[in-house]
Amino acid sequence: MKNKLLLTSFQTWLDRQTYNSSDRLLAMVEEWEFAETELVLLRQLPVDVELATQKAIAAIKSFQPQGIICCGMAESRQQLTVETNATCGDNCLYTQIDVDKLVRQLPHTSLSHDAGKFVCEGLYYQILKFLYASHRELPCIFVHVPLLTAQNLPAIEQDFKCIVEFVSILATQDK
Numbered sequence: 207m208k209n210k211l212l213l214t215s216f217q218t219w220l221d222r223q224t225y226n227s228s229d230r231l232l233a234m235v236e237e238w239e240f241a242e243t244e245l246v247l248l249r250q251l252p253v254d255v256e257l258a259t260q261k262a263i264a265a266i267k268s269f270q271p272q273g274i275i276c277c278g279m280a281e282s283r284q285q286l287t288v289e290t291n292a293t294c295g296d297n298c299l300y301t302q303i304d305v306d307k308l309v310r311q312l313p314h315t316s317l318s319h320d321a322g323k324f325v326c327e328g329l330y331y332q333i334l335k336f337l338y339a340s341h342r343e344l345p346c347i348f349v350h351v352p353l354l355t356a357q358n359l360p361a362i363e364q365d366f367k368c369i370v371e372f373v374s375i376l377a378t379q380d381k
Contacts, residue, residue: 208240208243208244209242209243209244209272209273209377209378210243210245210246210269210270210272210273210377211243211245211271211272211370211373211374211377212246212248212262212266212273212274213232213235213245213247213248213274213275213276213277213370214247214248214249214251214258214262214276214277215229215231215232215248215250215251215277215278216228216229216250216251216252216258216277216278216325216326217251217253219253219325226250226278227279227351227353227354228277228278228279228349228350229277231277231354231362231363231366232247235247235370238367240371240374242374242378243370243371243374246265248261248262251329253325255325255329255332258328258329259328259333262332263333263336266333266336271344271377272344272345272374272377272378273344273345273346273374273377274344274345274346274347274373275346275347275348275349275369275370276326276330276333276346276347276349277351278322278326278329278351279350279351279352279353280322280326280350280351280352283318283350283352284352284358285314285358285362285365286312286315286316286349286350286351286352286362286366287315287316287317288308288309288315288347288348289301289305289318289319289321289326289327289330289347289349289350290317290319291319291321292321292327292331292348293321293331294327294331294335297331299331299334300334301334301346301347301348302345303345303347303373305347308347308369311372312365312369313361313365314361314362314364314365315365315369321348321350322350326348329348333346334346344377345373345376345377349366349369
């Protein structure tokens, strides 16, 4: 039986944006084949923490994934960044994934300890909170995607495939 991973992306939030790079990456991911992994894509979440959280948690309950990869756009970043944690007020929750180990394998990806204080961090925090509260030890990370260009796309695709495979392997170990 294949592992099931839930991947999320967002809509644009500014009038000048023609696309959200997280969603464009997931559109490409739809075409990828993984031998041991089934991908469930929850694309174009609204740029609203409460609504995005409701949709994501409903998808978690409905699809029962073995792992979660949330994605958002970070226009000012130059490469993929994996978020170590999410905060809400004075509270901070950390992913259970060894993100240091993951990022050491990825030549075009870095760690981030600041998920942005926007809807990305809000969604990540709420999903981690839901997982902790429901005692679900699912691997869950948030990946920020830079603007996609002809120059960076091959490297981003390569690293993101590795991220999917890494989370899928962790999901196998948690079965």
